[in-house]
Amino acid sequence: MPKGMPEAGTIPDDGLTTRERRNLPVLAVHTGPGKGKSTAAFGMALRAWNQGFSVGVFQFVKSAKWRVGEEAALRALGDVHQTTGQGGPVEWHKMGEGWSWIRKHGDEIDHASAAQEGWREIQRRLGAETHRFYVLDEFTYPLKWGWIDTAEVVSTLHDRPGKQHVIITGRDAPQELIDAADLVTEMTKIKHPMDAGRKGQRGIEW
Amino acid sequence: MPKGMPEAGTIPDDGLTTRERRNLPVLAVHTGPGKGKSTAAFGMALRAWNQGFSVGVFQFVKSAKWRVGEEAALRALGDVHQTTGQGGPVEWHKMGEGWSWIRKHGDEIDHASAAQEGWREIQRRLGAETHRFYVLDEFTYPLKWGWIDTAEVVSTLHDRPGKQHVIITGRDAPQELIDAADLVTEMTKIKHPMDAGRKGQRGIEW
Numbered sequence: 466m467p468k469g470m471p472e473a474g475t476i477p478d479d480g481l482t483t484r485e486r487r488n489l490p491v492l493a494v495h496t497g498p499g500k501g502k503s504t505a506a507f508g509m510a511l512r513a514w515n516q517g518f519s520v521g522v523f524q525f526v527k528s529a530k531w532r533v534g535e536e537a538a539l540r541a542l543g544d545v546h547q548t549t550g551q552g553g554p555v556e557w558h559k560m561g562e563g564w565s566w567i568r569k570h571g572d573e574i575d576h577a578s579a580a581q582e583g584w585r586e587i588q589r590r591l592g593a594e595t596h597r598f599y600v601l602d603e604f605t606y607p608l609k610w611g612w613i614d615t616a617e618v619v620s621t622l623h624d625r626p627g628k629q630h631v632i633i634t635g636r637d638a639p640q641e642l643i644d645a646a647d648l649v650t651e652m653t654k655i656k657h658p659m660d661a662g663r664k665g666q667r668g669i670e671w
Numbered sequence: 672m673p674k675g676m677p678e679a680g681t682i683p684d685d686g687l688t689t690r691e692r693r694n695l696p697v698l699a700v701h702t703g704p705g706k707g708k709s710t711a712a713f714g715m716a717l718r719a720w721n722q723g724f725s726v727g728v729f730q731f732v733k734s735a736k737w738r739v740g741e742e743a744a745l746r747a748l749g750d751v752h753q754t755t756g757q758g759g760p761v762e763w764h765k766m767g768e769g770w771s772w773i774r775k776h777g778d779e780i781d782h783a784s785a786a787q788e789g790w791r792e793i794q795r796r797l798g799a800e801t802h803r804f805y806v807l808d809e810f811t812y813p814l815k816w817g818w819i820d821t822a823e824v825v826s827t828l829h830d831r832p833g834k835q836h837v838i839i840t841g842r843d844a845p846q847e848l849i850d851a852a853d854l855v856t857e858m859t860k861i862k863h864p865m866d867a868g869r870k871g872q873r874g875i876e877w
Contacts, residue, residue, distance in 0.1 A: 505710040515740035
């Protein structure tokens with residue numbers, strides 16, 4: 466519903482006007498074992514792009530091959546913005562091939578350190594209000610594995626300045642993150658083609 | 672997972688090779704009361720676009736204002752295809768402002784007839800293999816309300832030629848449709864900002 470009304474009796478006693486409340490930045494979490502967590506986040510990015518928001522995607526996954534379709538499409542939309550002014554700019558950063566802002570070096574960085582460095586950069590960008598819309602894709606895993614401190618993430622997100630929307634995806638989101646989020650959706654698998662022995666296929670899985 | 676392996680013991684005795692099974696067309700249903708059903712379908716459309724598939728979106732909603740962000744972004748990707756050849760073509764059709772292939776006329780068409788006419792056109796396109804990737808957005812509602820016959824939909828989809836992928840979204844998907852689908856995901860609302868008295872906002876809800 467594009468302009469839903471809150472249910473009667475649910476308007477909080479927070480001293481904010483409806484307008485102020487409407488413009489609060491959103492922290493959304495897409496979790497659960499089903500498909501569509503990241504896909505829905507990239508679908509949301511289409512709306513953000515169309516509003517002219519600066520979109521920043523940070524993929525906390527090992528393989529640089531994941532989400533190639535979404536990446537190509539969102540990068541194409543970033544190019545549309547650059548050439549025609551329509552929509553907003555798009556940045557896409559991947560841990561899998563080494564974060565783009567880190568100079569390449571001979572020693573391979575371990576995943577825990579790479580994840581931490583990704584989070585540091587996101588903290589810097591949130592502080593500088595670099596983007597209006599962030600996708601932290603598969604970000605629940607470094608939290609779950611203890612590579613990044615969940616309490617610090619929650620605190621940084623709570624104190625972020627301005628109107629920066631943040632969407633976090635991944636299974637097993639920590640309860641503290643769910644408690645801190647405004648919008649939490651759980652994707653549940655009812656049926657999957659791989660259960661019937663099918664393998665992933667292009668245009669559907671990637 | 673881009674190239675997941677089916678679990679051991681789940682390979683069906685259907686006489687198909689893995690390659691044949693991989694290339695089977697997918698019927699996916701996104702249902703449940705949570706957010707992200709349509710958004711995830713449009714995220715999937717990004718992957719289809721990147722594979723060069725012809726994407727056809729059919730919105731079975733009353734208001735033509737819904738999904739304006741997704742529509743603008745996917746139309747922009749269709750334009751990218753037309754001008755550069757990257758990705759695939761995109762068509763976007765809305766019931767809310769009258770299906771584009773129906774000549775405008777003075778008498779307003781009722782919603783049940785409009786939904787039926789939308790389905791007839793989708794049948795024609797499936798028969799002609801017009802698209803490789805279809806989004807039938809909010810299509811569960813005309814099924815639920817009896818405007819379109821679910822058994823006919825299941826039969827048409829079962830018999831569709833070629834490798835046409837179809838994604839159907841909406842709450843309360845009929846059981847026959849779920850039974851016929853290859854991939855079913857249920858989106859469950861855990862927490863929503865409107866519960867805390869917030870209204871929808873641009874860049875997030877539209």
